Amino acid sequence: MFKRISALVLAGLTAMSVASCGGGSGGSGGGDGSITMGFAQVGAESGWRTANTKSVQDSAKNAGVTLKFSDAQQKQENQIKAIRSYIQQKVDVIAFSPVVESGWDTVLKEAKDAKIPVILTDRAVDSKDTSLYKTFLGSDFVEEGKKAGQWLVQEYKDAKDQVNIVELQGTTGSAPANDRKAGFAQVIGADPKFKVIASQTGDFTRAKGKEVMEAFLKSNPDIDVLYAHNDDMGLGAIEAIEGAGKVPGKDIKIITVDAVKDGMQALADGKINYIVECSPLLGPQLMDLAKKVVKGEQVPARVVTEETTFTQEQAKQVLSSRQY
Numbered sequence: 001m002f003k004r005i006s007a008l009v010l011a012g013l014t015a016m017s018v019a020s021c022g023g024g025s026g027g028s029g030g031g032d033g034s035i036t037m038g039f040a041q042v043g044a045e046s047g048w049r050t051a052n053t054k055s056v057q058d059s060a061k062n063a064g065v066t067l068k069f070s071d072a073q074q075k076q077e078n079q080i081k082a083i084r085s086y087i088q089q090k091v092d093v094i095a096f097s098p099v100v101e102s103g104w105d106t107v108l109k110e111a112k113d114a115k116i117p118v119i120l121t122d123r124a125v126d127s128k129d130t131s132l133y134k135t136f137l138g139s140d141f142v143e144e145g146k147k148a149g150q151w152l153v154q155e156y157k158d159a160k161d162q163v164n165i166v167e168l169q170g171t172t173g174s175a176p177a178n179d180r181k182a183g184f185a186q187v188i189g190a191d192p193k194f195k196v197i198a199s200q201t202g203d204f205t206r207a208k209g210k211e212v213m214e215a216f217l218k219s220n221p222d223i224d225v226l227y228a229h230n231d232d233m234g235l236g237a238i239e240a241i242e243g244a245g246k247v248p249g250k251d252i253k254i255i256t257v258d259a260v261k262d263g264m265q266a267l268a269d270g271k272i273n274y275i276v277e278c279s280p281l282l283g284p285q286l287m288d289l290a291k292k293v294v295k296g297e298q299v300p301a302r303v304v305t306e307e308t309t310f311t312q313e314q315a316k317q318v319l320s321s322r323q324y
Contacts, residue, residue, distance in 0.1 A: 035294050036066040038086030040096035042123075043074040045171075045204045046232040047260040051324030052097075052122065052280035059283025065290065074171065074203070076100055080107045087114050093290045097122040100173035108132035117293040121282055123175040130301065134293045137285055137303045139278045141176045145183020147276045147309055148227055148255045152188060155253065155273075159193065163224050166216045167199035168209050168237060170229040176278075177201070180229045180257060197223070202233040209236030217244045228256045231263025231275065238271050249273055259310055261322045267315040275315070277307040280324060 037060065041053055053069075060067035068091060072078035076099045086094050087110055094116055098104060104125045111118050112132055120136040127133075156163050165188075170177030181199070188194035198216050202209040209232060216223065217240060226241075228234035234256035238248045248254055248271040256263055259277040266272045285303065292299050310318070 034064060034066060035093065035290060036068065036089075036091045037290055038068045038070075038083070038089070038091040038094045040070050040072060040079045040082040040086075040094070042079075042097045042099050043071055045074055046206075046230055046258070047262055047324065048230060048232070048258045048278065048280045049204075051260065052282060054324075055281045055283035056095075056121075056286060057283070059287045062284075063287035063291070065287055072099060074099055076103060080104075083107050083111065087111055087116060090114070091116060092294050093117050093119065095119040095121050095286060095290065098125050098175070099123075099171065101126040101175050101178065102173065105129065105132065119286065119289055119293065121286055122280075125175075135289055135299045135301055135303060137282055137289060137305070139176075139305050139307060141179030141278075142183040142186075144176075144257050144276045144278060144307075145180040145185075146187050147183075148180070148257065148274070149184040149187025151255060151274045151309070152194070152225060152227075152253075153191065156194070161193070163194050164220065164222050165194060165196045165225045165227055166213075166220065166223050167196055168202040168212060168226065168228040168233040169199060170201065170204045170233075172201045176257075177229055184227060202228070202236070204230050204232060206232040206236035209233030210240045211236075213237035213240035214243070217241070217246075223252050225253045225255065228254065230278075231256045231258040231260050231266075231272075234272060235262055235266060238266060259322075260324055261319070264310065264315045264319050264322055267310060267312055268319050270312055273312070275310045277309060279305050279307055 039056055044050055070082035079096060079099055083094060094111055105127050118133040120133050122138040124136050169181060197220055200212050202212045226237055234254055241248045241252055254272045255274045256272055257276045257278050259275045263275055267275050289299055
């Protein structure tokens with residue numbers, strides 16, 4: 001009789017234990033309503049990315065979300081490894097900023113089969129199967145490129161001679177690099193006087209931006225404009241321009257994307273001429289979306305962040321209040 005009662009008690013305790021450990025692959029949150037998120041970050045290649053990471057980490061803490069964080073060091077294989085680890089750990093939701101656009105279908109299918117919802121942040125993937133992720137939160141990179149091009153067209157509207165442009169692209173194959181290039185080309189392509197005479201990746205880093213700009217200056221003596229896909233590459237290029245005895249912002253006009261504090265300071269100082277904003281502060285929106293998808297609620301397939309542009313005078317006005 002005693003053995004039978006013990007068996008019943010043990011069975012009851014086991015059932016309670018199972019009930020309180022839910023939320024993994026089912027994506028329904030922990031038994032106490034908490035959520036565990038696996039976040040696979042691109043890396044720490046720029047001031048923008050550092051601010052983006054801090055926003056995600058701070059917002060998770062404020063929202064009561066348990067965050068499992070990994071830094072891919074700009075390598076796709078590291079992100080895929082991290083995502084597989086999150087699947088094995090049975091987190092409630094996975095979020096990541098894809099290093100490049102292609103090559104995600106297999107691992108995203110594994111997450112879908114495990115019933116773990118996926119949110120793309122900052123960057124998109126080129127998968128035709130949009131059921132592999134719930135939503136994409138981030139900027140419209142094509143629009144950012146268009147804004148850069150529109151300023152350039154306006155700035156040189158009265159110019160008769162050819163305008164020689166060099167372009168520092170972001171990481172090869174990444175969504176922002178592809179789209180910022182495409183948007184910019186679309187706008188300036190309407191006027192044959194605008195000519196991109198050199199275009200090369202600077203991997204979104206200051207050091208590589210300086211290195212590539214030095215090479216541009218050696219092979220192209222007549223550069224009118226630099227279009228850099230982010231502030232950090234633009235800041236590196238400024239060092240190269242100054243090292244070549246030229247004046248950034250005057251001898252060579254500079255357009256960048258991001259609006260991080262160092263970039264905004266350079267804009268206020270007249271070394272950069274125009275910045276298109278790309279906000280890294282996606283954390284609060286990400287946590288809101290995570291809670292909704294874990295509950296099974298419908299969310300928009302695309303959530304675009306609101307952003308603006310800055311001239312030198314506008315940069316001076318807002319510089320002191322920049323959060324990143």
